[in-house]
Every structure is written in structure tokens, then in C-alpha cells.
Amino acid sequence: MTTDTTAWTAVCAATDILPDTGVCALVDGVHVAIFRVGHEQTLFAIDNVDPKAKASVLSRGLVGSLGDRIVVASPLYKNHFDLRSGECIEAPEHSVRAHTVRVEDGRVLVALA
Template sequence: MHRDTQLANWTAVCRLDEIVPDTGVCALLNGRQVAVFRIGDIEPRVFAIDNYDPNSQAAVLSRGLVGSIGERIVVASPIYKQHFDLASGECLEAPAQSVASYPARIDGAVVWVAA
């Protein structure tokens, strides 16, 4: 469920150096908790998905473990360990429990997310 970038409002979330490589942080965008992840150190990329894990019914995805399954970059929920694709929000084990994903970018040293 990637949000349309042309209709979205971009919000500055934090400085890039405030996110440890290969981890996530939680941001509040328009009253919604969003998990923002920094992948890599030398050429970092950022991703954003809902922070709410529908499997455990808790807002915990930003604290999950980042890794990969095949070519997909994922976060494992810290509670039941389901994997969520950071690009699409798809839950690999239970696609019906997928979450929304949001466009994210780095501009200068700032992380921006569209909501």
C-alpha cells in the first residue's frame, strides 16, 4: 500500500545521523506512528512503514531486527518475529497482516517521509 508521492506532504523526521545504520526509529506523522529505517552506512537508504504490528497488536516495528530474506530487506517484529518487507509493508508470513509503506528520502542530512 505505497502512498502516492505526488499527493503526499513531506515531513522532516530527523537527521540521518540520528538513526544508527540498519535500525529503525519511530516518528509521529499526522497522528500516526511510522517506523523509519536506515539501511546501510556508506550509501544509506531509508524506508518507512507503519509502526503498528497487526499480529501482536502493538506499536513495535521500529524496534525490530533488520535483515534480508532473499533480495527483500525486512524487519522482524520483536514480538512474534513475522517479517515485514520495508519497501512494500508486506508481511511475508501472513500477507493479510501487511502494513502501509510510505515514501522516504534523504535530502542533505535530513530524513523526510511522505504521509
């Protein structure tokens, strides 16, 4: 039997995130953007700091899709970040980390990558 040693941090109630929007949370000193996509509780978490702008703004970006990729468009430079991987579509050198996120007892939990 293995023990899960992942450090999970509760950030908010799952119902606090409206469908197709994001929120920002400070997790162990890291600004994390958590997104709820669709009306179910499909959640994604990436770094919130836009690497090009050096501003904590990705949680305020527009959620959408490019082909089969679910993305958020940065509100500043409009770069698209894949919510599954954190990859910046237009400039891969500006990619961010993707974090593990889950819902437990109605609370959103994040574990840093």
C-alpha cells in the first residue's frame, strides 16, 4: 500500500468558480490560476503569471478552444495557454506550469507541479 504524499492546498469551494471562468489563489507562495470549464466541474490549474508581461493575470483571461485544445487567452498579450499542459501556443518559450487540481467534499484542492 502506497501513501499519497502530495501536498494538497484547499483554495475555494467548487461552486465559487463560475463555468468558463478562472480564479487566482496563492498556493505555497505561487500565484495559481484555477479554471472551471463547462457546467460540470472540469477543473484546470496553471501558473497565473503571464511570463511575457510578468503580471499575475491569466486567471482573468478568456477561456475557449483552439482545435481540440482548451485554452485561456492572456488578457494582456493575447497569447493562448493550453490548460492541460501550460504550453503557450504562440510562443512555447513562454509556457507556464500546469498543476494538479481536484474537488473533494465540494472544495477545490491544488497540488503544485
